[in-house]
Amino acid sequence: MRGVRALWWREIVRFVRQRSRLVGAFAQPLLFWLLLGGGFSASLRPPGAPADLGTMAYFYPGIIGLVLLFTAIFSTIAVVEDRKSGFLQGVLVSPISRGGIVLGQALGGTTLAVLQGALFLLLAPLVGISLSPGAILAVVGVIAAVAFALTSLGLVIAWRMESTQGFHAIMNLILMPIWILSGAFFPASGAAGWLGWLMQLNPLTYGMAALRRCLYLGAPEAVGRVPALVPSVLVTLAFCAVAFCAATATARRSR
Amino acid sequence: MTQPPCSPLAGGEGSSPTTTAAIAIAGLTHRYGERPALRGIDLDVRRGEIFGVLGPNGGGKTTLFKVLATLVAPQGGAVTVFDEDTARHPERVRRRLGVVFQHPAVDGKLTVRENLACHAALYGLDGVESRARAATLLERLGLAERADDRVEALSGGLARRVELAKGLLHGPDLVLLDEPSTGLDPGARRDFFSYLVHLRDREGLTVVLTTHYMEEAERCDRIGFMHQGRLVAVDAPAHLKAEIGGDVVVVDAVDPEAMRRRIEERFGCVPQVVAGALRIEMPRGHEFVRDVVEAFPGDIRSVTYGKPTLEDVFVHLTGERFFDDVGAPGGA
Structure with a gap:
């Protein structure tokens, strides 16, 4: 446990000491939100979204998802860099278990994601969301679960990778589509048939649904047609467990 | 070539606390695809022994090192460290092992002290214990004044000393050192070796190291020459030299x-x-x-x-030159 804590703490210290990462992980989603939300609002409305909900408001939970995704990507890239720098080799010959290493890495990434996601929550009033203390707790809980699952998923990939170059390609082919098809961008109900199916199979769809439902805990009618809260939370927790076990198994195989 | 002033007795007999083997390697083979890296290694390293593995690059040293460090499972043969099989119980072996790689394994973004704290935690040491040991090592390796600097700001030689401190921090019973003194100036190199001898005498530490410096090889209790995946000779430096006659x-x-x-x-x-x-x-x-x-x-x-010097022994065995410090006594 001491080792897990040390690895977790190291991720955070490294993050704080690399300011460009902090700016990148926060400014980029903000920019996306302003450009996409602002650009779409005049001409388009996500089909199937509640009529009185603007695009800025519809994209808002989706952008929180993007913040989590970026943070997860950044912290898993760190694993590839650790391997290249030799730091990981030093960890691998220490007595800490492979599961412990993965847990430290995943918790580090999750913590950073939650902090940045929470920072984004401060913008909630701009889209007319007012959060009760209970709702804030629920939202942060969902953010933490989604972040843990995404970071673990990133670790599954990162532990197989030798270089960061290959990593970017995999990232764009797997992680970005997972986000785009999660209901963050457009609701499943308005998507073409096969796309709708993909979205229902996408575990992140349920994370995004849970996030939406918790953000609009006081006004469920504003959420539109997304999966209900309890199943969404359960699927998200299962996503966490599966992704974490897969990451640990991958770490065990790469000695 | 002059003998270093405080060279330990050849063979190390008398200083070993027990006669049991720290490392026992039997019939170890390893290949990368078609290319054999180890072609049948048999070797026992005694507890409290300082053992040098020497040989040109590509001779199999690194692979042997990785097997001992539990990073690579032996493909053929068996390796035990303190009677634990490295393939079956790597976690038990890791607990007693200190490893210093040839490539840096410290985090440049962390300070010297933070690096050591992180390392200590990985080995399950509590804060008090690790701080006390870290303080001793920082002092001994001349890092005390730079303890709160980030490692990326240190010179290559100082960064190397952080690696060495890391390898010894948790009080291992066996340290594996891959080219430990690369980047160290001659004074620091001699000083570090003396510290290893001190730890061996005081705590019964077993040391396995690779080196390109004849001066360091001379100070080992025994050395093994590796060439093309085989150990071509294993003995005390004095005995090896006497063999040439x-x-x-x-x-x-x-x-x-x-x-x-x-x-x-x-x-x-x-x-x-x-x-x-x-x-x-x-x-x-x-x-x-x-x-x-x-x-x-x-x-x-x-x-x-x-x-005859060890260089002569190596040339005699393989027909190749090997050491870095031969012919440059001032730099050795």
């Missing part, structure tokens, strides 16, 4: 190939051509020096005469 004469000739034939015809001995010079092992070398210079006065640039 007699003297070693090196003739630097204007035309080495012609000179080799002429020496062969005239003196009936067969010189080896090593790195462009002729090398002859023989008893009563001083007489040969006189005769060869008289016989071919205009064709010889220089003649070196001496008792």
